[in-house]
Amino acid sequence: MNNDLPQLPAMDDIQSLLRFESEEGRIWLAEERMVLLRSSEMRGLRRELIDSLGMERAKGLLIRMGYVAGQQDAVTARRLRPDATLFDAFSVEWSVPVDHWRYRLLWPADRPLHRRHGQYRAKVILAALSC
Numbered sequence: 001m002n003n004d005l006p007q008l009p010a011m012d013d014i015q016s017l018l019r020f021e022s023e024e025g026r027i028w029l030a031e032e033r034m035v036l037l038r039s040s041e042m043r044g045l046r047r048e049l050i051d052s053l054g055m056e057r058a059k060g061l062l063i064r065m066g067y068v069a070g071q072q073d074a075v076t077a078r079r080l081r082p083d084a085t086l087f088d089a090f091s092v093e094w095s096v097p098v099d100h101w102r103y104r105l106l107w108p109a110d111r112p113l114h115r116r117h118g119q120y121r122a123k124v125i126l127a128a129l130s131c
Contacts, residue, residue, distance in 0.1 A: 011092045013080045
């Protein structure tokens with residue numbers, strides 16, 4: 001693991017907002033009710049949306065849903081860490097090590113491949129709340 005990475009905040013503050021009410025079958029993040037879905041269920045929903053609405057409309061709907069989720073995460077992050085930098089507000093120390101991977105990509109010669117040059121290093125960027 002690379003030791004020159006910044007020290008990231010612990011997840012304790014975020015985890016303290018998450019609670020499960022097993023008797024009622026409810027999950028809460030702060031005062032907002034959450035929904036837990038299996039990835040296979042989300043794939044099924046995505047497929048149904050594409051079949052019903054078409055690719056472009058389904059894509060637009062899912063992008064807007066993701067945007068709203070990101071807005072809510074930003075509000076929660078700012079409320080939890082009002083004095084933190086933008087990076088620290090959305091970053092957490094992860095409980096499992098994150099490592100660099102190298103791989104080969106087979107790509108058809110007649111299709112353009114867009115790529116970025118450079119090295120990206122981060123322990124974790126909070127994209128979704130995981131517990």
